[in-house]
Amino acid sequence: MSSVLLLNLAWQISTLALVALGLAIVFGKLRIMNMAHGEFVMIGAYAPVITSMLGLPGWLQLPVCLATVGFVAFVLERTIIRHLYGRMFDSLLATWGIAILLREIVELVFGRGYQSVSPPLTGTFSVLGADYPAYRIAVIIGIVLGFIGLYLWNTRSKVATQIKAMVGNPELAEAIGIDTARLSAGAFVFGCCTAGVAGLILAPTVRIEPMMGLDYLIRSFFALVVGGLGSLEGLGIGAGIIAGTQTFLGAVASQTYGYLAVLTLSILFLWLKPNGVRSSSH
Amino acid sequence: MAYQIGLYLIYGIAAQGIGFLWGKTGVLPLGQSLFFGIAAYVTAITLKVDGNLFLNLVLAAMVLALIAGVAFVLATLVFRGRNESGPYFSLITLALVMIAEQVAGTATSLTGGFNGMSGFNSLGDLDPFGNFYYVIVAATVAVSLLLFILNRLPINLIAKAVLDNEPRMQLLGFPTHMIKGAAFAFSAMIAAMAGGLFASHQGIVTPTSTGFALSAEMVILTAVGGRFHVLGPLIGAVIVGWASAELRGSFPYWELLMALVFILVVLKAPGGIAELLEAAFRRVWPKTPTPLTPSVVAPPTRSGTRPAPLRFEDVQLKIGVVRILNGVSFETPATGIVSVIGPNGAGKTSALNTITGNLNVTGGRIMLGEVRIDSRPPHNALGNGIGRKLQVPSVFFSLSVSENLAIAMMAGRLRMADLFRTTPLQWRSRSLSRVLNNPSVPLKNELTDPVQHLPQGHRQFLEYAMTVAAEPSVLLLDEPCAGLSPDETALMTELVRVYQIETAGLVIIIEHDMSIVEAISDKVLVLHLGQVLAFDDYKKIRDNPDVQAVYAGGTK
Numbered sequence: 001m002s003s004v005l006l007l008n009l010a011w012q013i014s015t016l017a018l019v020a021l022g023l024a025i026v027f028g029k030l031r032i033m034n035m036a037h038g039e040f041v042m043i044g045a046y047a048p049v050i051t052s053m054l055g056l057p058g059w060l061q062l063p064v065c066l067a068t069v070g071f072v073a074f075v076l077e078r079t080i081i082r083h084l085y086g087r088m089f090d091s092l093l094a095t096w097g098i099a100i101l102l103r104e105i106v107e108l109v110f111g112r113g114y115q116s117v118s119p120p121l122t123g124t125f126s127v128l129g130a131d132y133p134a135y136r137i138a139v140i141i142g143i144v145l146g147f148i149g150l151y152l153w154n155t156r157s158k159v160a161t162q163i164k165a166m167v168g169n170p171e172l173a174e175a176i177g178i179d180t181a182r183l184s185a186g187a188f189v190f191g192c193c194t195a196g197v198a199g200l201i202l203a204p205t206v207r208i209e210p211m212m213g214l215d216y217l218i219r220s221f222f223a224l225v226v227g228g229l230g231s232l233e234g235l236g237i238g239a240g241i242i243a244g245t246q247t248f249l250g251a252v253a254s255q256t257y258g259y260l261a262v263l264t265l266s267i268l269f270l271w272l273k274p275n276g277v278r279s280s281s282h
Numbered sequence: 283m284a285y286q287i288g289l290y291l292i293y294g295i296a297a298q299g300i301g302f303l304w305g306k307t308g309v310l311p312l313g314q315s316l317f318f319g320i321a322a323y324v325t326a327i328t329l330k331v332d333g334n335l336f337l338n339l340v341l342a343a344m345v346l347a348l349i350a351g352v353a354f355v356l357a358t359l360v361f362r363g364r365n366e367s368g369p370y371f372s373l374i375t376l377a378l379v380m381i382a383e384q385v386a387g388t389a390t391s392l393t394g395g396f397n398g399m400s401g402f403n404s405l406g407d408l409d410p411f412g413n414f415y416y417v418i419v420a421a422t423v424a425v426s427l428l429l430f431i432l433n434r435l436p437i438n439l440i441a442k443a444v445l446d447n448e449p450r451m452q453l454l455g456f457p458t459h460m461i462k463g464a465a466f467a468f469s470a471m472i473a474a475m476a477g478g479l480f481a482s483h484q485g486i487v488t489p490t491s492t493g494f495a496l497s498a499e500m501v502i503l504t505a506v507g508g509r510f511h512v513l514g515p516l517i518g519a520v521i522v523g524w525a526s527a528e529l530r531g532s533f534p535y536w537e538l539l540m541a542l543v544f545i546l547v548v549l550k551a552p553g554g555i556a557e558l559l560e561a562a563f564r565r566v567w568p569k570t571p572t573p574l575t576p577s578v579v580a581p582p583t584r585s586g587t588r589p590a591p592l593r594f595e596d597v598q599l600k601i602g603v604v605r606i607l608n609g610v611s612f613e614t615p616a617t618g619i620v621s622v623i624g625p626n627g628a629g630k631t632s633a634l635n636t637i638t639g640n641l642n643v644t645g646g647r648i649m650l651g652e653v654r655i656d657s658r659p660p661h662n663a664l665g666n667g668i669g670r671k672l673q674v675p676s677v678f679f680s681l682s683v684s685e686n687l688a689i690a691m692m693a694g695r696l697r698m699a700d701l702f703r704t705t706p707l708q709w710r711s712r713s714l715s716r717v718l719n720n721p722s723v724p725l726k727n728e729l730t731d732p733v734q735h736l737p738q739g740h741r742q743f744l745e746y747a748m749t750v751a752a753e754p755s756v757l758l759l760d761e762p763c764a765g766l767s768p769d770e771t772a773l774m775t776e777l778v779r780v781y782q783i784e785t786a787g788l789v790i791i792i793e794h795d796m797s798i799v800e801a802i803s804d805k806v807l808v809l810h811l812g813q814v815l816a817f818d819d820y821k822k823i824r825d826n827p828d829v830q831a832v833y834a835g836g837t838k
Contacts, residue, residue: 033369083549090548092310092369093505097545100498104537214494218377225370256384263377270370271359 020220038213044199069196228276294519299472313379319492321477358463398488455664508556577710590651598645618804669754690748
């Protein structure tokens with residue numbers, strides 16, 4: 001295996017883990033099957049386009065991304081999502097409608113055509129004897145550090161404990177003074193914002209267009225199916241298996257085969273191991 | 283104009299298939315254009331190669347059968363071992379359609395790539411702008427008629443019951459994953475038929491015919507038109523199609539409007555246009571209550587096996603790190619009433635769950651006579667002669683009392699051919715009639731009431747009646763007297779006793795009330811901390827110092 005393939009694997013796995021993180025929070029914790037998850041990735045990817053359209057300096061891309069995605073997520077949570085807690089199937093339908101809505105709005109504003117942006121870091125970096133884009137290496141390191149931070153936060157912070165309490169028993173959590181409405185809204189917006197950041201990170205490496213989100217939704221969902229809901233390790237393992245399979249087969253065969261393999265894998269998991277590799281709640 | 287309407291009707295037919303699957307069983311297919319598109323491509327290829335009508339029709343039938351088979355296997359695999367539909371299946375269908383679109387766009391030699399396939403005549407060389415329209419109308423009428431007929435058959439009630447309460451259906455012996463698989467296969471076939479018509483009608487097939495956008499559109503047509511009514515999806519397809527043709531050009535926010543309408547329908551009017559129309563119609567023409575049809579004597583049940591002792595052999599049950607059953611061993615007599623008692627958390631309900639297969643044991647085995655019964659899916663329990671009433675009454679809340687009883691009467695009795703006759707809906711066995719005719723049992727006067735309006739006690743009796751309808755030789759009852767008044771409790775214990783004498787079978791009953799335990803038990807099983815503390819007749823149990831220690835608050 002060449003070192004470029006290895007680095008590509010690391011890139012695909014880490015970015016998929018970041019994309020899937022938000023879905024894991026919203027689906028795993030809030031039981032909202034967010035079919036519009038990919039659209040938040042898409043909006044995040046448009047953040048650099050918005051920034052340059054407004055004539056703002058490049059370092060404002062992240063704030064612009066968080067503001068846009070956070071605002072959209074907050075408005076949707078207050079108007080639609082909050083009626084759907086505990087109604088998983090309706091949440092799937094309504095967010096499916098939201099996904100179409102967001103795609104259409106973005107298409108109206110930016111048009112159907114592809115957009116592209118350039119990475120903030122250019123140049124290459126020599127790792128394991130291969131020249132690899134410095135931007136990607138920075139992103140991989142950043143995501144790994146981010147997940148370590150999240151893991152520590154998840155095991156120690158009070159908010160994480162409150163979320164666990166809410167997931168375990170919403171009524172009891174409310175009875176002991178946890179504001180579940182605010183907590184759910186916060187978790188939803190946070191989940192969508194991680195998707196937006198993932199979109200921002202991916203923006204320089206992909207074609208930005210209104211339909212780009214679907215692919216991310218499906219792959220993150222499969223990562224959760226394989227890895228199991230409820231733990232960060234499961235998320236990592238799931239992202240590893242899905243992105244690994246797809247990247248590897250995509251390199252040696254074709255993208256279509258990679259896709260087929262991932263789908264087959266997910267069906268096998270649903271059939272034989274319905275709770276994924278790691279299903280224990282952490 | 284007829285040409286455009288023909289196209290809307292084709293989409294409407296496919297949407298009717300979605301409506302059947304989604305409205306009845308609750309399974310939402312997000313990739314229906316997979317079947318639509320495959321059939322369209324196959325039609326295009328065949329028509330290009332050979333225009334012989336007979337040959338084409340034979341081939342079409344074969345393709346439909348193949349598609350149905352593949353759809354059935356896929357859905358059955360995914361639904362196996364689950365008792366809900368969840369989002370998993372929908373997402374898999376979505377992924378399938380995305381792959382299909384990719385393949386259709388890249389396999390140029392087979393599909394013509396992005397430009398698609400064209401240059402073939404329509405089926406039977408009819409004019410797509412003229413006579414072929416009548417073929418489409420005929421197909422629409424045929425599919426609608428078929429769906430209306432299905433509405434009157436047991437299949438309809440079974441599908442609704444699956445949507446309402448899948449675990450209960452499994453305990454009544456219905457393989458719900460196969461029922462959902464069959465419904466999916468049926469809807470796939472309808473979509474494929476529409477796809478074949480589409481290719482013939484349009485004269486060109488491109489990757490969008492098997493694409494994600496078309497799938498999404500079909501779901502929207504179904505939802506907006508109304509998924510619970512046979513004609514709803516057709517209405518949706520024609521109205522949305524016509525409005526879209528009128529407005530799309532002049533009104534740039536058309537797609538946006540459709541998305542908003544869809545969200546509104548999901549949140550506020552799940553029945554769509556069809557339900558609004560029906561409500562308006564009913565205001566003018568109120569529905570006359572359907573009289574109860576006279577009952578027909580049911581065929582004999584197949585779940586009454588020969589009485590046999592139930593034997594636990596060192597049964598272990600571990601969930602995560604929690605050990606729930608810790609080496610449980612006992613053997614009941616082949617006939618009689620066994621009460622299971624024990625403090626909360628002793629593992630009583632879990633023990634029943636291992637018998638029905640709702641939980642798989644992690645060690646040891648459970649034998650009924652010579653048959654090993656542990657760790658098999660719950661829908662096979664009734665086949666072993668095991669019926670079960672759950673702790674919290676589990677009935678079909680959206681159905682009426684008589685519909686609940688009709689489902690229960692089919693349990694253990696229905697054969698494949700009965701699915702296509704209406705008489706199973708009127709089945710009534712003698713023993714069920716006896717229960718219902720007992721003047722103290724409340725159900726007889728509320729047969730047409732929806733179950734959700736029934737008080738708790740009546741639900742207990744309903745679930746009991748449903749559980750014994752199949753006349754299982756092993757009856758598991760989980761606190762059947764919970765929430766009952768003293769009179770009702772006396773009635774329930776009497777019913778259980780009579781049932782045991784009539785069938786000479788085995789009844790296992792979890793009960794906390796010691797006076798009931800004393801009154802009905804031939805034997806008493808005491809569970810404590812996942813182990814058998816004692817297993818004897820009532821007197822000996824009462825005098826057992828270990829049991830006294832546990833019940834007097836001592837620790838053991």
